[in-house]
Amino acid sequence: MVTFLPRRPGRLADVPSFDRAIGGAESNVACTLARTGHTTRWISRVGTDGFGDHLLAAIADCGVDVRHVRRDPLRPTGVYFRTAGDRATDTHEVAYYRAGSAASAMTAADLDPAALHTGRILHLSGITAALSADCLGLLKELTTRRPGRPLLSFDVNYRPGLWRDTAQARVLLDLARGADLVFVGDDEARDAWGLHGPRAVRQALPEPHTLVVKQGKAGATVFRRTRETGGGRDDATFVPAMDVDLVAATGAGDAFAAGFLSATLRGLPDRARLRHGHLWAAAALTVPGDLATPPSRPYADRLAALDDPAWARLHLAPGWTDADTSGHRADEEVPTQ
Numbered sequence: 001m002v003t004f005l006p007r008r009p010g011r012l013a014d015v016p017s018f019d020r021a022i023g024g025a026e027s028n029v030a031c032t033l034a035r036t037g038h039t040t041r042w043i044s045r046v047g048t049d050g051f052g053d054h055l056l057a058a059i060a061d062c063g064v065d066v067r068h069v070r071r072d073p074l075r076p077t078g079v080y081f082r083t084a085g086d087r088a089t090d091t092h093e094v095a096y097y098r099a100g101s102a103a104s105a106m107t108a109a110d111l112d113p114a115a116l117h118t119g120r121i122l123h124l125s126g127i128t129a130a131l132s133a134d135c136l137g138l139l140k141e142l143t144t145r146r147p148g149r150p151l152l153s154f155d156v157n158y159r160p161g162l163w164r165d166t167a168q169a170r171v172l173l174d175l176a177r178g179a180d181l182v183f184v185g186d187d188e189a190r191d192a193w194g195l196h197g198p199r200a201v202r203q204a205l206p207e208p209h210t211l212v213v214k215q216g217k218a219g220a221t222v223f224r225r226t227r228e229t230g231g232g233r234d235d236a237t238f239v240p241a242m243d244v245d246l247v248a249a250t251g252a253g254d255a256f257a258a259g260f261l262s263a264t265l266r267g268l269p270d271r272a273r274l275r276h277g278h279l280w281a282a283a284a285l286t287v288p289g290d291l292a293t294p295p296s297r298p299y300a301d302r303l304a305a306l307d308d309p310a311w312a313r314l315h316l317a318p319g320w321t322d323a324d325t326s327g328h329r330a331d332e333e334v335p336t337q
Helices: 025-034 048-062 113-117 133-142 171-177 186-193 198-204 252-265 268-287 299-302 308-315 319-326
Strands: 004-005 018-024 045-047 070-072 081-082 094-097 121-125 153-157 182-185 210-213 219-222 236-242
Touching: 004 048, 018 048, 018 210, 018 252, 025 048, 025 121, 025 252, 045 048, 121 133, 121 252, 133 171, 153 252, 153 268, 171 186, 182 186, 182 252, 186 198, 198 210, 210 252, 219 268, 236 268, 252 268, 268 299
Parallel strands: 004 081, 045 070, 121 153, 153 182, 182 210
Antiparallel strands: 004 018, 081 094, 210 219, 219 236
């Protein structure tokens, strides 16, 4: 979607002007991965309007392959407006305009199977399932376990405003069961499924070999089933989040997923995967838009390799991703300049 970000705080009714940007869970992940050297492809539908032109140009400019994005001459590109406040507060407002959009008309018949299955990871979002019956059918098709598919990553991305009730949202649990790697917030699991705590989420989702439960400011836990642990047992790893000066929370979950996926593609251990997720989320938390440039790979690797006391002292402020050559130690507070 095209995202409109307010130029000042306040209610949507009071904000007179907005800046245009790009948004959307899957494209955010693809752009963030591409910006650190991974080969990514975004598959979707947009209108033949100017907003569709803008999306394709902006996403391609990040280094993402957009050749398999279809243009719909009959339906518009989705857009949304949001306030500047934290999404977790009562003052936050989001206005979606994507009913009947080009993306909402996606079906399995529209997509090229070769384009879907040539990558090492296929990443999906639960937001897509909420857009229409066709999109839900597409997600059900893609999450059906079949031989030869790539590692299937699924971010639950529960948005109450997109589901009429929590009974409907339980379809996200069924979709997650078909994935190999699942991302879900403990708040999402509580609100959508009535589950409390990472262990309860794992009990409800035993099928994915890797489950990441994000626990907000506390950190995140990954449960992973390996050859060493055997069929019904997990390795469980918790990594605390670092201290971050928050600018805006929107896009942090997508950035976390991108960081974790990047480390997964590189074969890093679970602790490093979670730390990369936290670091890439911190890049998004310290900018106003949905999409942030993550830290360089060497810089992120250096921070991820800190010992536990140094990691606990880490404080990241706006501009920290540009501080790689500042001369500051990796365990210092990174200044805003």
